[in-house]
Amino acid sequence: MRSHFVRAYPPAQADLAARRWLLFRGGELVVLGTDGQAAFIEEGGQLDLAEGTPLYLGALNDVAYTALELAPDAPLPPGARTVGLRALYGQLGDEEFSIAGYASQMLLWRRSSRFCPVCGAPTEPVGGDWGRRCSSCGFARYPQISPATLALVHDGEQVLLTHKPGWGPMYSIIAGFVEPNESLEACVHREVLEEVGVEIDTVIYGGSQGWPFPAQLMVGFSCRYAGGALAIDTQELDDARWFHVDSLPPLPGKISLSRQLLDAWIRSQGRETPL
Ligand SMILES: [Zn+2]
Known part of the structure; x- marks a missing residue:
């Protein structure tokens, strides 16, 4: 049992049976549960995840956490609602709230790092971390904090x-x-x-x-x-x-x-x- 969140880096894939999804739609998280108590969507829910490219983030207590950005008009799973990240504070455990913030930043990084800021050519993964390297001039960048x-x-x-x-x-x-x-x-x-x-x-x-x-x-x-x-x-x-x-x-x-x-x-x- 891992008692703290262990981060994973590309090209690692989720290799645990238990998975939770950090689904974002229109900038908000898709969660289950009524107001005041939220839970992430579990693997196997009635959810069409065929669209988009999942981002595997890591594992906590032998559960794999994967982020995915849904289309703004994607239907929600039964019983799910969307909630802003800030409003999610207090509705999740501290570790899962922290993972949600991490997911939000990594999805932002993926959206904003597809092209080289120096020459404009497409970037590709450095491998082993979240870095991206320009396919043309070689300029490398890492998530910005x-x-x-x-x-x-x-x-x-x-x-x-x-x-x-x-x-x-x-x-x-x-x-x-x-x-x-x-x-x-x-x-x-x-x-x-x-x-x-x-x-x-x-x-x-x-x-x-x-x-x-x-x-x-x-x-x-x-x-x-x-x-x-x-x-x-x-x-x-x-x-x-x-x-x-x-x-x-x-x-x-x-x-x-x-x-x-x-x-x-x-x-x-x-x-x-x-x-
Ligand atoms: Zn470049």
Whole structure:
């Protein structure tokens, strides 16, 4: 029994009797089960899989997981429904939710890597991994991941939260993409300074998370406020302010690393985390 997901790479094929299908239709996943409890389609269901090319992803607990993109008008199996990846959070176990995000990214990679970005010729598999090599000029590429940092800036019992237009009452921590040839630490200092104008020190790693919307890697840090008055980047934000741990605004959903960092900080202040 494999207790964690073991990734497979082309040209490997599913060699297990038990199979589950990560079917995507119109950008959403096809699942069984009623709202709040989802399950992937099992092999042998009443499903016509003749169309499309399956993408074998790997195995978990001796079950093979294969992704497949259905035509937008493909009929659903009896009892199935479609649901967006983000809305699937909490309806599956953590491992299967993670596999669903992986499937989404690999299908995106397959759609976007068929031609060489240098000369436009068709690409072919490198073999042994997900890489694709140009059949004409030889340029090779691999699945793209965009790293981004999250910065929780704290000062005693206060935390610095930001707000973007369209967020409603929710506030969150500072986030930004890593620039080419930039360290994660340098990115955190730069983003905090750019977005809210303050200096920080004691930058401590707090965890990371794949974020398949569409292909980010979020890396979280907590940072101690070290000086400077708030000066908001109004291109990005419409508010930023200090909140006391006992009077926090609505926070992001539990799915996000932002929220997990905030919950860890709230607990470090001896408080209960909000629902
Ligand atoms: Zn080329």
